[in-house]
Amino acid sequence: MQLRLAGITKESVVDGPGIRVVIYAQGCPHRCPGCQNPKTHDPSGGRLFCVDEVIQMVRRVPIAQGVTFSGGEPFVQAEAFAKLGHMLKSHGLDIITYTGYAWQDLVNSPSEAWHDLLSLSSLLIDGPFHENERDLSLAFRGSRNQRIIDVGASLQRNEPVVVSDRFDSRKKA
Ligand code: SF4
Numbered sequence: 674m675q676l677r678l679a680g681i682t683k684e685s686v687v688d689g690p691g692i693r694v695v696i697y698a699q700g701c702p703h704r705c706p707g708c709q710n711p712k713t714h715d716p717s718g719g720r721l722f723c724v725d726e727v728i729q730m731v732r733r734v735p736i737a738q739g740v741t742f743s744g745g746e747p748f749v750q751a752e753a754f755a756k757l758g759h760m761l762k763s764h765g766l767d768i769i770t771y772t773g774y775a776w777q778d779l780v781n782s783p784s785e786a787w788h789d790l791l792s793l794s795s796l797l798i799d800g801p802f803h804e805n806e807r808d809l810s811l812a813f814r815g816s817r818n819q820r821i822i823d824v825g826a827s828l829q830r831n832e833p834v835v836v837s838d839r840f841d842s843r844k845k846a
Contacts, residue, residue: 675721675723675753676721676722676724676727676750676754676757677699677716677717677720677722677750678696678697678698678719678720678721678722678727679698679712679718679719679745681694682694683733683734684734684736684737685741687813688743688769688771688813689739689741689796689813690840691738691739692736692737693738693740693769694731694734694739694740694741695743696727696731696741696742696743696757697710697719697744697745698713698743698745698749698754699713699715699716699718699719699720699744699745700713700714700715700716700717700719700744700746700750701714701744701746701749701773702749702773703773705773705801705803705804706804707802708802709802710744713744713745714745716749724753724757724760727757728760731766732764737766738767739766739767739768739769740758740761740768741769741770741771742754742758742770742771742790743771744771744772744773746772746773746774747771747790748774748779748790751789751790752786752789754770754790755786755789755790755793758790762793767795768794768795769796769797769798770790770791770794770796770797771797772798772800773800773801773802774799775799775800776797776822777833779799791824791828792824796823796824797821797822797824798814798819798820799819799820799822800816800819800820801818802815802816802819803817804816810841810844811837811844812837812843812844814837820835821837821839822834822836823835823836
């Protein structure tokens with residue numbers, strides 16, 4: 674199975690807690706004004722990677738505590754990202770996923786692949802980037818409408834459990 678990616682960052686500390694490998698999906702339907710990664714929008718841009726190739730690249734970063742799926746929009750390639758996510762988790766890495774969709778869009782979707790990708794993620798950062806709500810003081814996100822959601826707790830309670838404050842207060846401390 675293949676993924677179309679815009680790129681991979683080997684050591685990031687701004688895309689979730691700890692040192693993380695970031696995998697950027699190529700292709701994004703949201704087209705948020707002010708997006709920081711407009712090169713990721715074209716669904717035919719970037720290049721194709723085999724899932725196994727990405728696993729090998731991640732394993733060459735032993736310092737990484739987890740992997741973040743960013744974009745672009747990972748849910749456009751949900752089946753391939755879910756496969757990658759399950760394999761990375763089997764190597765002891767936790768998964769954080771960014772999406773321009775809202776939590777409700779994902780849980781109400783009929784797509785099994787969307788549910789799979791959502792439920793294997795420990796945290797979801799949801800929502801499009803809103804330029805008029807841009808805030809550099811936030812942890813791991815660019816605008817105030819975006820939320821850090823504890824996926825496990827949210828699926829259990831059947832409502833989004835937002836934990837953004839936990840990370841914002843750490844950033845300000
Ligand atoms: S969802 Fe993310 S990558 Fe897509 S346009 Fe919005 S900010 Fe850019």
